[in-house]
Amino acid sequence: MQPILSLRNSLVAVTATWLCSSCQSVSLPPASDVLTKENITEQLFTINTGKDTILLSAAGIRVHIPAGSIKSTKTSVTVVVKEALSLYDMLRAGLTTRSGDKLLRSNGMFYINTREASELTKPLRLSVPAAFADPAMQLFKGMEENGRVDWQDPVELKVDTLSAYTIGKQLFEANCTSCHTVKHGLTGPALAHIESRWTNREHLYRCIRNSQALISSDECAYMSRAYCQYKIAMNSFSFTDYEIECVLAYIRRETERLGIPDTITIKEAELDACYNQYKKLNPSSAAEKQLSERKNNISPAVSAEYYNIGISTFGWFNIDAYLFDVNGVVKAKLEVFVEGSNDKIVNTYLIIPGDKIFVEGGLLSNKKGYVFYEESSALPLKPGMQAYIMATGKVNGMLVLGITPFVTAKEQRVKVMLKQTSQEKADELLKQLSLGKSSLQPKDDKAESDVSKEQEALLQKLRNSGWDCLF
Numbered sequence: 001m002q003p004i005l006s007l008r009n010s011l012v013a014v015t016a017t018w019l020c021s022s023c024q025s026v027s028l029p030p031a032s033d034v035l036t037k038e039n040i041t042e043q044l045f046t047i048n049t050g051k052d053t054i055l056l057s058a059a060g061i062r063v064h065i066p067a068g069s070i071k072s073t074k075t076s077v078t079v080v081v082k083e084a085l086s087l088y089d090m091l092r093a094g095l096t097t098r099s100g101d102k103l104l105r106s107n108g109m110f111y112i113n114t115r116e117a118s119e120l121t122k123p124l125r126l127s128v129p130a131a132f133a134d135p136a137m138q139l140f141k142g143m144e145e146n147g148r149v150d151w152q153d154p155v156e157l158k159v160d161t162l163s164a165y166t167i168g169k170q171l172f173e174a175n176c177t178s179c180h181t182v183k184h185g186l187t188g189p190a191l192a193h194i195e196s197r198w199t200n201r202e203h204l205y206r207c208i209r210n211s212q213a214l215i216s217s218d219e220c221a222y223m224s225r226a227y228c229q230y231k232i233a234m235n236s237f238s239f240t241d242y243e244i245e246c247v248l249a250y251i252r253r254e255t256e257r258l259g260i261p262d263t264i265t266i267k268e269a270e271l272d273a274c275y276n277q278y279k280k281l282n283p284s285s286a287a288e289k290q291l292s293e294r295k296n297n298i299s300p301a302v303s304a305e306y307y308n309i310g311i312s313t314f315g316w317f318n319i320d321a322y323l324f325d326v327n328g329v330v331k332a333k334l335e336v337f338v339e340g341s342n343d344k345i346v347n348t349y350l351i352i353p354g355d356k357i358f359v360e361g362g363l364l365s366n367k368k369g370y371v372f373y374e375e376s377s378a379l380p381l382k383p384g385m386q387a388y389i390m391a392t393g394k395v396n397g398m399l400v401l402g403i404t405p406f407v408t409a410k411e412q413r414v415k416v417m418l419k420q421t422s423q424e425k426a427d428e429l430l431k432q433l434s435l436g437k438s439s440l441q442p443k444d445d446k447a448e449s450d451v452s453k454e455q456e457a458l459l460q461k462l463r464n465s466g467w468d469c470l471f
Helices: 002-019 087-093 162-175 201-217 221-230 241-258 268-281 423-434 445-464
Strands: 043-048 053-056 062-065 070-072 076-084 102-114 118-120 124-130 138-145 148-156 158-160 305-311 315-322 330-339 347-352 357-363 378-381 386-395 398-407 411-417
Touching: 043 053, 062 076, 076 087, 087 347, 087 357, 087 423, 102 124, 102 138, 102 357, 148 315, 162 241, 201 221, 201 241, 305 315, 330 347, 330 386, 386 411, 386 423, 398 423
Parallel strands: 330 411
Antiparallel strands: 043 076, 053 062, 062 124, 070 118, 076 102, 102 315, 124 305, 138 148, 138 315, 158 305, 330 378, 347 357, 347 386, 386 398, 398 411
């Protein structure tokens, strides 16, 4: 394995050098006292250190503690588990995706320790669930300093997907092949890269279970466009969450095996962002009706795939991949301007739900804007992704929050307006943001103006690309 690790690290170093040949890393403000690790609930388990024990966390992490692996002066100890497998938990805990001066995309974070003084004498074995156990991911160790966690010392991970692939293959062949193949469309579209098209996983689940209801709801422009193209609703399937994840796992593996490129340039997030702008510009549209907000009830505990992990120390861990490794990443420029801070320094973040990217920004040396990677405002980004700028802090002792949605491009300037809010309202906004709600908008028109112009331009792009039946 050592040559593989050396090659991977060498490639990362070369890419980082290309992106940062003359960069000056941005200086971060003091750590947020709003988004903190204390916001994550501790899960406590009392165990006998002399016995083999298996723990199951709330999000589905399985922890195997071999007998005698925890050395303590006490026979009984309390194991503490914290987990941030969802983007929502990462956000409210302030757990950003950065390794030194390199940016990361995450598949979840967790913490394990004991209340009592102890040390590990044997590795603990963990199985961490994932909707897609990406083989590019590595395990990073968290280094805590000044209220932040920096992710270091990556090691390779083992992915358990065989059982999910087998079950998914059986379900796919029994239910899907009359209308779809992975590579070619039949009466429905080809299914390669289907998950990258459906950035809102709730919509994908609902499409599989009852596509006609999703079409009728007018909530998903991507679904409406597919119906417009194929003139038929998909059959309904009463699959469990686990069965859906198995089918998706099979499609992913077949896509990779067949080497099918992702040729869809306009994804659900971009289309929905434009569609929302269209509905604002055309209030007489049938789409103006009030849409009920739904929660994403897809639990990682029913995942079809797992990362198998061994840990020899306690603390924070992160399943991540370097952002440089992602196809389509370019050297972009992004500057953010915060209004309503009364000249107070606030914590500003770039959030990309599709890849679970959560990066904190720093104030430019001229103190007129925030950037996220280097002083020149350059950073590695994949264009066409639904993204958000979030700024938060306390002004005159009151909680303030601002969120501006946008679609990533090669060069952008984004404004965000801070407004006083309550902790409850802020928490609800974080939930919506973590689900990639492209309709999430602050009420201030000035803060929206740049984004609105960009989305109007994208509307024309969509019309020119054959998506005119919606617009």
